[in-house]
Structures are given as C-alpha cells and as structure tokens.
Amino acid sequence: MNILLNIFTVLAVVAGAFFFLAGTVGLLRFPDTLTRLHAITKADNLGLGLIILGLLPLTSGPIQALKMISVWLLVQLSGAIVTQLIARAVRLRGLQE
Amino acid sequence: MTTSLALDIGLAGLILAIGIWTVFARDSLAAVIGFVGYGLLLAIIWVRLSAPDVALTEAAIGSGMTGMLLLGAAARLRPAGNQSTRTSLGGRFAIGVLCGMISAGLAIAILFPPESIPSLAPTVMQNLAPSGLGNPVAGVLFVFRALDTLLEKVVLILALLGVWSLATDRAWGGVPGLRIYLEPSNTLTFLAQLLPPVGVVVGVYMCWVGANVPGGAFQGGTVLAAMWLLVMIAGLRNVPRIDGFWLRFLLVIGPVIFLAIGLAGFVLADSFLAYPAGYAKPLIVAVEVALTLSIAVTLGMLGAGPPERSRHS
Numbered sequence: 001m002n003i004l005l006n007i008f009t010v011l012a013v014v015a016g017a018f019f020f021l022a023g024t025v026g027l028l029r030f031p032d033t034l035t036r037l038h039a040i041t042k043a044d045n046l047g048l049g050l051i052i053l054g055l056l057p058l059t060s061g062p063i064q065a066l067k068m069i070s071v072w073l074l075v076q077l078s079g080a081i082v083t084q085l086i087a088r089a090v091r092l093r094g095l096q097e
Numbered sequence: 098m099t100t101s102l103a104l105d106i107g108l109a110g111l112i113l114a115i116g117i118w119t120v121f122a123r124d125s126l127a128a129v130i131g132f133v134g135y136g137l138l139l140a141i142i143w144v145r146l147s148a149p150d151v152a153l154t155e156a157a158i159g160s161g162m163t164g165m166l167l168l169g170a171a172a173r174l175r176p177a178g179n180q181s182t183r184t185s186l187g188g189r190f191a192i193g194v195l196c197g198m199i200s201a202g203l204a205i206a207i208l209f210p211p212e213s214i215p216s217l218a219p220t221v222m223q224n225l226a227p228s229g230l231g232n233p234v235a236g237v238l239f240v241f242r243a244l245d246t247l248l249e250k251v252v253l254i255l256a257l258l259g260v261w262s263l264a265t266d267r268a269w270g271g272v273p274g275l276r277i278y279l280e281p282s283n284t285l286t287f288l289a290q291l292l293p294p295v296g297v298v299v300g301v302y303m304c305w306v307g308a309n310v311p312g313g314a315f316q317g318g319t320v321l322a323a324m325w326l327l328v329m330i331a332g333l334r335n336v337p338r339i340d341g342f343w344l345r346f347l348l349v350i351g352p353v354i355f356l357a358i359g360l361a362g363f364v365l366a367d368s369f370l371a372y373p374a375g376y377a378k379p380l381i382v383a384v385e386v387a388l389t390l391s392i393a394v395t396l397g398m399l400g401a402g403p404p405e406r407s408r409h410s
Contacts, residue, residue: 077291084284 005057012054019047033090037083044079048072105145112138125171129164136160149311150234153303157319165326165400229378231309238313239381243370247359250352250388253395257348261339263403270340273398274405275329282331289331296324304389308378314351314385318392325397339404344394351391355384 019042026039052072059065112135119131136159143152184192218233225236238246264271300320307313328334337344358380359370366373372380 074295077288081284081288085282088282088284 009054009057012050016047016050016052016054019043019050023047034087037087041079041083045076048075101145108138108142108145112142125174126168129167129171132167133160133164136164150232150313153311153316157316161323162319162396162400169400169402227374227377228372228381229308230381232307232311232313234311235308235313235381239384240372240377243355243359247352247355247370250355250391253392254348254352257395257399260399260403264405267407268404270338270407271404272338272406273336273401273403275326275336275401285331286333289327289333293324293328296320296327300324300389300393304385307385308382314388314392318389319396321389321393322396322400325393326400329397329401336401339398344398347390347394348398349391351384351388354387358384 023040023043026042027036030036030039049072052068055068056065059068115131115135115138119128119135122128122131136155140152140156140160143149143155221233221237221241224241225233228236228240230236230240300317302317303312303320304314304317305312307317329336358372362369362371362373
C-alpha cells in the first residue's frame with residue numbers, strides 16, 4: 001500500500017513539474033502577452049494542483065491536507081484574477097493605440 | 098543529502114542572478130519586479146535555514162509590502178520620464194566601496210568563524226517557560242528584547258509621518274491619493290469581495306498562533322493590511338482622511354498599550370517592560386492584538402500614499 005502511494009506521489013509530482021516546465025517554456029517562447037498568459041496559467045493551475053495532489057498522501061492529517069488544498073485554491077483564484085487584469089490592461093492599451 | 102545540497106546551490110545561484118539583474122535593470126518597474134522575486138527567493142532560503150518566522154516576515158514585508166511601495170514610487174516617477182539624475186562618479190565610487198566593505202565583512206565572518214560560535218539560544222530556551230510562550234522567537238521579541246520591538250513599531254509610525262509629510266499644504270489632513278485603477282473593473286471587485294473574508298481569518302490566525310508557532314503581529318498585520326488595500330483599490334470602501342479620529346486612534350493604540358504595560362512594569366515587576374509573574378502570557382497576547390491592529394492600519398496607510406485630495410473637495 002505504502003509503495004503504491006509513493007509511486008502515486010512521484011508520478012503526480014513529476015507530472016506537475018512537467019506542466020511547470022511547459023508553462024515556463026511557453027512564457028519564454030510565445031510571441032505576445034496574451035499567449036504567454038495562456039501558457040503560464042496552465043503551470044499555476046494544473047502544475048500546482050498535481051504537485052499538491054501528489055503530496056496529499058504524505059500529510060500528517062486531514063487539517064494539513066485541507067491547508068494544502070486551500071493553498072492551491074487561493075493560488076488558482078489569484079492567478080485567474082491577475083491574468084484577467086493583465087489581459088484587460090493589454091486590451092485597453094490596444095484599443096487606445 | 099546531495100539533493101538538498103543541489104537545491105541550496107541552485108537557490109543561491111538563482112538569488113545571485115536575480116540580484117545582479119535587478120541592479121542592472123534599466124527600467125525602474127522591471128527592477129521592482131526583480132526585487133519582489135528576489136524577496137520571495139530569500140523567503141525560501143530562510144525556510145531552508147529553518148527560520149520560518151523570518152521567512153514569513155520577508156515574504157510579507159520585504160517582498161510584498163516593500164514591493165508595493167516601490168511599485169507605487171516607480172509609477173509616480175514614470176510621467177517624469179527618464180531624465181533621472183545620475184549619481185556622480187564620486188558618489189557611485191563611495192557607494193561601491195561601502196557595499197564592498199560590508200560584503201567583505203560578512204564574507205570574513207562566515208569564512209573564518211570563531212572557535213565556538215556565541216549563542217544565546219540555550220539561555221532563551223531555559224528561561225522561556227515562565228513567559229508561557231511556546232515560540233522562542235515570540236519570547237525574544239516580547240520578553241527578552243521587548244524594547245527593540247517597541248521601538249520598531251514607533252519607527253513604523255515615523256515612516257508613515259514621513260510619507261504624509263510629502264503632502265502639499267492644501268491636501269494636508271485630506272484623503273490619500275490611492276488611485277491605481279481608474280476604470281472600474283468587475284474582476285477586481287469580485288476578488289475584493291471574495292478574498293478579504295479568507296484573508297482576515299488568515300491574518301487573525303497568524304497573530305493568534307504567533308505565541309506558540311511561527312507567526313505573529315507583524316505577519317498577521319501585513320495580511321490584514323493587504324486585504325484593506327485590496328478593498329480600497331477596488332473602490333469598495335473609501336480611503337479614510339488622514340485627520341480622522343478613529344484612524345489616528347488605531348495607528349497609535351498598539352504602541353500606546355505596549356508602552357503602558359511597559360511603564361506598569363516599574364510598579365508591578367520592578368523594571369521597565371517587565372511582566373508581573375503569572376500574567377506574562379495574557380499581557381503579551383493583549384499587546385500582540387493591539388500591535389496587529391496598529392501595524393495593519395499603518396501599513397495600509399503607507400500603501401495608500403501621501404494625501405492628495407483636500408478634505409473639502
């Protein structure tokens with residue numbers, strides 16, 4: 001059982017790290033702000049989500065697990081909002097020019 | 098062992114790279130963003146050094162709050178264009194020499210440590226029990242070095258006075274010019290309605306657990322200040338006038354209660370800032386709660402900037 005859980009942790013964290021890598025490559029390589037935002041949100045939401053999912057079996061109890069899930073939810077919320085605000089600023093600037 | 102060593106070397110390399118990049122960045126906004134990233138990495142390094150209290154403060158104050166103040170300063174300087182006055186060659190030389198001396202001093206201290214490194218940690222742990230606190234950092238802040246903590250809070254208010262004194266005569270006593278988002282934005286309003294209930298709980302929690310685990314007045318107060326600023330920036334609540342009675346009351350309540358308990362120590366416990374036996378913990382918690390409020394209001398007003406609109410308009 002323990003070995004299964006460990007395998008699950010390694011797989012999920014590696015998958016999460018892959019999304020971070022992909023998001024970072026996108027951030028560096030994509031041509032404009034909107035596509036870069038598209039790339040980086042995948043890292044925040046899916047990457048962090050998978051890493052936290054993978055770490056859940058290692059937590060000492062339900063309270064700690066709940067704290068980690070709240071961290072993911074808060075990062076998702078702030079990430080989504082900040083992305084919207086940046087995209088909005090880009091659009092408004094585009095309309096002015 | 099090797100994995101953590103690789104992680105540490107990677108962190109140290111990253112922070113050096115960001116530091117150098119920040120110094121050489123031409124654009125002030127880019128430099129500030131580099132500084133914020135630098136602060137967050139520094140917080141991770143403090144965690145690696147098993148100092149979560151310092152890490153929390155660095156992330157909240159060093160990176161978050163200072164970053165916001167610097168962003169505001171960079172945005173205010175922006176209309177002035179790039180006609181920034183360059184420091185003279187002599188001045189830059191002097192700065193370089195002083196920075197080099199500090200770096201050399203630190204390097205010598207780390208590379209050639211004394212035979213036995215002086216530490217007060219065992220003494221702190223021996224004498225912590227009578228205070229009723231579980232967190233040795235809170236013990237040092239509120240019992241052994243309470244005077245430093247008190248002066249720190251007074252310095253914070255002096256900093257706010259410095260910001261306020263940038264106001265023009267006409268705007269004195271008026272409303273701070275926090276107008277970052279001129280156009281109303283539904284997205285920001287949504288965040289400012291959704292996040293503060295969560296943030297206030299987190300801030301109060303950080304202040305409350307500070308007696309026993311990492312946390313405390315400064316970290317909790319910063320989170321509360323951030324929530325207040327978010328609500329003000331989104332335009333859901335007005336920025337208060339700086340001559341309001343309640344605003345000024347909340348600004349000084351923390352230091353005043355701290356000072357009053359300190360003075361009472363002369364009578365009740367025979368020295369300044371000493372706590373009567375058996376009452377240390379409740380008194381410290383009372384001081385921490387009042388300080389959290391004062392820190393939150395002070396940092397919030399620091400973020401809001403100097404008054405710009407007169408109270409009559």
